[in-house]
Amino acid sequence: MSATILDGKAFAATIRDQVATHVARLKADHNITPGLAVVLVGEDPASQVYVRSKGKQTVEVGMASFEHKRDADISEADLLALVQSLNDDPAVHGILVQLPLPKHLNEDLIINSIDPAKDVDGFHISNVGLLGTGQKSMVPCTPLGCLMLLRDHFGSLSGKDAVVIGRSNIVGKPMAQLLLGDSCTVTIAHSRTKDLPDVVRRADIVVAAVGRPEMVPGDWIKPGAVVIDVGINRIDAPEKGEGKTRLVGDVDFRSAVEVAGAITPVPGGVGPMTIACLLANTVTACSRANGLEEPEGLTA
Numbered sequence: 193m194s195a196t197i198l199d200g201k202a203f204a205a206t207i208r209d210q211v212a213t214h215v216a217r218l219k220a221d222h223n224i225t226p227g228l229a230v231v232l233v234g235e236d237p238a239s240q241v242y243v244r245s246k247g248k249q250t251v252e253v254g255m256a257s258f259e260h261k262r263d264a265d266i267s268e269a270d271l272l273a274l275v276q277s278l279n280d281d282p283a284v285h286g287i288l289v290q291l292p293l294p295k296h297l298n299e300d301l302i303i304n305s306i307d308p309a310k311d312v313d314g315f316h317i318s319n320v321g322l323l324g325t326g327q328k329s330m331v332p333c334t335p336l337g338c339l340m341l342l343r344d345h346f347g348s349l350s351g352k353d354a355v356v357i358g359r360s361n362i363v364g365k366p367m368a369q370l371l372l373g374d375s376c377t378v379t380i381a382h383s384r385t386k387d388l389p390d391v392v393r394r395a396d397i398v399v400a401a402v403g404r405p406e407m408v409p410g411d412w413i414k415p416g417a418v419v420i421d422v423g424i425n426r427i428d429a430p431e432k433g434e435g436k437t438r439l440v441g442d443v444d445f446r447s448a449v450e451v452a453g454a455i456t457p458v459p460g461g462v463g464p465m466t467i468a469c470l471l472a473n474t475v476t477a478c479s480r481a482n483g484l485e486e487p488e489g490l491t492a
């Protein structure tokens with residue numbers, strides 16, 4: 193058996209189209225242009241790539257993109273003042289502070305200084321609490337993308353056994369909350385979980401968010417289960433030439449694809465969904481801020 197490939201790249205393109213349609217409507221009917229502000233502190237190369245990509249896609253769907261680059265030695269007070277100015281700016285509907293921040297800056301303090309209504313990453317403590325209590329919130333982009341892929345595949349997730357491997361605040365925990373919200377029976381596994389292979393084998397849905405290359409082999413997967421691989425790991429690829437590398441997930445794709453019912457590839461699975469959901473969150477935030485109807489199907 194060979195699994196259905198859940199094509200996140202193609203699905204992300206359909207989400208961007210929906211966002212673009214809603215943006216065009218906001219402009220035509222209400223003269224409102226949704227705006228996303230991204231704050232980048234320092235020179236981290238991976239963060240620079242992400243921010244460039246976010247800015248480009250923001251403009252492509254018709255939204256305004258505001259990039260604020262600051263030196264790595266910015267003081268906490270100055271960064272807080274920048275966030276406050278974005279909170280106060282009516283042209284800005286979404287604010288994203290690219291993580292990680294340099295060590296001298298308190299990430300929690302900075303994130304919790306963002307207006308929760310503009311917190312399009314969904315990391316503000318208010319949004320975490322709202323999600324945990326099943327209320328309307330801004331939902332973290334990567335788990336939201338995973339949920340959309342799962343809903344698209346299954347229709348209803350009600351009653352499914354789901355295992356989330358990883359309990360981080362940005363992926364594992366919100367993912368588990370979202371699956372619970374869709375009436376799955378959810379297990380959260382982590383580095384202290386006993387008999388992880390057996391725990392994973394019980395699941396109809398496996399979400400791997402560990403950060404360990406190809407850790408989950410096919411023989412941990414229940415035949416027919418749906419596997420969402422969040423991991424992005426760069427490993428050496430001597431077969432491509434000296435010094436070359438390639439990206440792999442947290443799941444051993446080659447063995448898992450033979451057992452699973454459906455699986456996301458890496459790259460081209462969850463990754464593209466994350467930025468698409470950031471755009472979706474921004475247009476949702478803009479609609480809410482203006483008391484207008486939210487776009488359908490773009491949030492949890």
Ligand code: NDP
Pocket residue numbers: 334357358359360361362363364381382383384385388401402403404422423424425462463466
């Ligand atoms: P974290 O490092 O914050 O969390 C990793 C989690 O995995 C922890 O809860 C840890 O458990 C658990 N873990 C580590 N080792 C094991 C093990 N041997 N068995 C079981 N559980 C284990 O990572 P993130 O959640 O931030 O990211 C996870 C992966 O997802 C990374 O590869 C990251 O690059 C990728 N990612 C991809 C995104 C995308 O857009 N596709 C976005 C964000 C992340 P414990 O808590 O006990 O230490």
